[in-house]
Amino acid sequence: MTTRDELDAFCAAQRALWGSAGDYAAIAPHLEPVADALVERLAPSPGAEVLDVATGTGNAALALARAGVRVTALDLTPALLEQGRCRAAADGVDIDWVEGDAEVLPFAAATFDAVVSVFGVMFAPRHAVACAELVRVCRPGGRIVVAAWTPEGYAGRMASIASRHLPARPRWALAPTSWGDEEHVRRLFAPHPVELGFERRRLDYCFPSVEGFQAFMEHHSAVYVLILHGAREQGREDEARQAMLALAHEHDRGDERGAAIGADYLLITAALQPTERQP
Numbered sequence: 309m310t311t312r313d314e315l316d317a318f319c320a321a322q323r324a325l326w327g328s329a330g331d332y333a334a335i336a337p338h339l340e341p342v343a344d345a346l347v348e349r350l351a352p353s354p355g356a357e358v359l360d361v362a363t364g365t366g367n368a369a370l371a372l373a374r375a376g377v378r379v380t381a382l383d384l385t386p387a388l389l390e391q392g393r394c395r396a397a398a399d400g401v402d403i404d405w406v407e408g409d410a411e412v413l414p415f416a417a418a419t420f421d422a423v424v425s426v427f428g429v430m431f432a433p434r435h436a437v438a439c440a441e442l443v444r445v446c447r448p449g450g451r452i453v454v455a456a457w458t459p460e461g462y463a464g465r466m467a468s469i470a471s472r473h474l475p476a477r478p479r480w481a482l483a484p485t486s487w488g489d490e491e492h493v494r495r496l497f498a499p500h501p502v503e504l505g506f507e508r509r510r511l512d513y514c515f516p517s518v519e520g521f522q523a524f525m526e527h528h529s530a531v532y533v534l535i536l537h538g539a540r541e542q543g544r545e546d547e548a549r550q551a552m553l554a555l556a557h558e559h560d561r562g563d564e565r566g567a568a569i570g571a572d573y574l575l576i577t578a579a580l581q582p583t584e585r586q587p
């Protein structure tokens with residue numbers, strides 16, 4: 309049984325990771341194509357009520373608002389929500405920003421027509437708890453769409469480099485990239501009345517060169533910053549840097565115009581069964 313103190317400490321570490329270890333506002337624009345893919349998949353009706361869980365600086369929330377949807381955007385990290393608010397003001401769209409935890413969504417059951425999350429809910433440590441929350445706040449007949457990095461793709465392989473240089477996660481905190489494994493997701497949704505669909509996709513990080521990509525990530529990515537910090541303390545900084553660079557080269561599908569580091573993700577759709585009509 310996980311205690312409240314353990315969960316609070318985990319959440320505090322997540323807030324520090326996303327809010328201050330790197331510069332997430334610089335990373336987010338590179339992930340916008342995934343938010344667009346998710347909105348295309350959801351094809352929401354104008355005026356629908358949609359929740360974006362773990363919105364970060366609001367990529368999916370903004371894309372949805374531009375599509376005429378009424379959006380609530382929730383995240384654990386206040387600093388990122390603040391940046392999302394500024395983006396929404398600049399775009400002239402109205403979004404309801406809420407600080408909260410994906411494992412304890414502060415909404416009544418069946419509040420939303422759809423619930424989405426781009427590389428977000430995967431970071432909540434107890435996957436079954438978070439999954440049950442997504443289902444609870446979505447109305448019968450509604451849809452849940454989640455994008456998650458795959459364990460065998462670029463991001464999953466980066467996580468295994470991280471495991472060599474960072475303290476082990478608590479046993480109850482499942483690996484985020486398990487949300488990118490179809491079988492795991494089928495087990496998570498098994499207790500719920502949903503029909504699941506899966507599509508494997510790839511995001512390309514386009515940079516003039518792999519070395520340019522590495523330099524950018526070392527500066528802005530919280531994961532890179534933490535790995536290098538941990539490796540430095542172990543006296544293994546060069547080893548970590550070389551492993552990350554080799555991984556980026558391995559996933560580069562670019563050409564003479566530049567590098568395109570491909571990161572695979574799973575796009576999950578869960579359609580909730582409508583409630584049975586009363587005779």
Ligand SMILES: C[S@@+](CC[C@H](N)C(=O)[O-])C[C@H]1O[C@@H](n2cnc3c(N)ncnc32)[C@H](O)[C@@H]1O
Nearest residue numbers: 326362363364383384385409410426428431432
């Ligand atoms: C990789 S970022 C993705 C942000 C955004 N969805 C995007 O596409 O740019 C991961 C986000 O998950 C948030 N997060 C992590 N654990 C969370 C939790 N338990 N509840 C809510 N948000 C969480 C972080 O604060 C961060 O904003």
